[in-house]
Amino acid sequence: MTIKVQPMGEYQTNCYIATADGKDFIIDPGIGATGWVLDNVTNPVAILNTHGHFDHVWSNDELQNKLNIPLYTPKGDVMLLSDSSWRPDLPPSEPDVEVEPNQEFDFDGVKVKFRHFPGHCPGCSTIEIGDAMFSGDFIFERSIGRTDFPYSSPDDMRASLERFKKLDYDKTIYPGHGNTTTIKQEQQYADYWIGNL
Template sequence: MHIKVKPMGDYQTNCYIVSVGGKDFIIDPGMGATQWVMQNVTNPVAILNTHGHFDHVWSNAELQEKLKIPLYTPKADVMLLQESSWMPDLPPSKPDVEVEANQEFDFDGVKVKFLHFPGHTPGCSMIEIGDAIFSGDFIFERSIGRTDFPYSEPKEMRESLRRFKEIPYDKTIYPGHGGTTTIKQEQQYSDYWIANL
């Protein structure tokens, strides 16, 4: 597996290109991501959204059109792709696949699983591909996603953190903002966040 990352836009939202098994997966193409993605893919097969916030989905539609590949978005966040109260000029996009909670896909032997951890948004998910987990805005290095946005829910975030704390394995986490971390490293902070939400 080879992972390329570039922070995009004013919010420095990480766009990832994950190359595995001869296939390229584009995760969270934010503002201005199209040119970089086009220059760095050889066999793109899917665009994957961790959640629906504008800074993670801005280039969805443009890449769908240019690459002719399907867009996968958590079902509970699809409504966020059509409009943004923060960014009225968000280019609307429509997923080809509305992903159910904890749904797994098999791309000719490459397994991609959406792990549903709502709270930051209703559909907020981590995407698991091999030994890597792309956490979007659920978990960051020593931090978690905000719960004071429209459609955020602190109670759901607490429950998600409780479930995150019980994950029995360790993998590298690639967040939506900032640098990498690991499941085990962030699990040790879970109780703090649960108590302070």
């Protein structure tokens, strides 16, 4: 699998293109992502959202229309795609698939696993493809997503971190902002964050 990344917009939100078996998956197309995505895909098959915050979903609708491919969004965050308290000018989008917690999809042999880790927002999820975990705003390098936003829940984040601690495998984490890390690397900080929420 190959992974391309480009930080987008004022919050430098990472937009990813993960290519597996010749299929391009566009993950979190944020502000101004459309041109970069169009220049870097050859066989796009789906747009995947880790969660519904505006800086991760801004270009959803534009790419849906230009590429004629389905949009997958965690069910708990669908309401955020058309109602942003921060950015009322958010171009609304509508998912083709409302992803249930921990749902897995098979794209002609390429497995895509959404793993539900609410707290930052109700639908917050990681997306696993091969040996990569796209963590959105759940886990960053030595940090976690904020829990002081509308619809955030510190209690849910604690429970999510407890589940994250118990993952018994390692993958490279590609977060929504900043640098890559690994599951094992970030598991060692989970107790610290749990105790400080």
